[in-house]
Amino acid sequence: SQTIHQWPATLVQPVGSPLSLECTVEGTSNPNLYWYRQAAGRGLQLLFYSVGIGQISSEVPQNLSASRPQDRQFILSSKKLLLSDSGFYLCAWSVRQGKGPSNQPQHFGDGTRLSIL
């Protein structure tokens, strides 16, 4: 069965510090990968998605970047965190288009709560 791991679960960082959140998927190959941010009391906003190694699409301009160095690894980064980067970050995966039923849902990790001080 497929599993998705996301860490750390909680992170407290000072303003201006770097960030690296990691997400890995097991039990599947060539997944689509996603990073979402959920602000307090809000819905999920898609930040980045990836359909393959080295292929990153950004949905909104921001202080963050994403990378996919391996097929099942997706990393969310920042060189200098801002207060507005606080939130709950969720990684997700789905079956790549064309390799499964097209109604495949996204499967989410447990999330990382990021607090910027």
Add this chain to the structure above:
Amino acid sequence: AQTVTQSQPEMSVQEAETVTLSCTYDTSESDYYLFWYKQPPSRQMILVIRQEAYKQQNATENRFSVNFQKAAKSFSLKISDSQLGDAAMYFCAYRRTGTASKLTFGTGTRLQVTL
């Protein structure tokens, strides 16, 4: 651009009763998919139910069912025989076909279940 609207920030239901959560969406596409996700206090996102736009039959998963009205662009979730474990944030989500499965989420409805 597609948008998803959940007009009920909070709902409350008594245990064993039925509750309906509303969702409307805006799209010019004819083929797409709709989902309901549940987010309990643990913050995990759990898929509850999915609906293909080309299917007229409403999806059902045990105590969860949807009322999909394509012309009205409405996708409500009905929870029957509500249980304490149903208490959570519920998010409606939309996905076009052929776009890397990107999901557009509504702002969520917080469901409380009372004794």
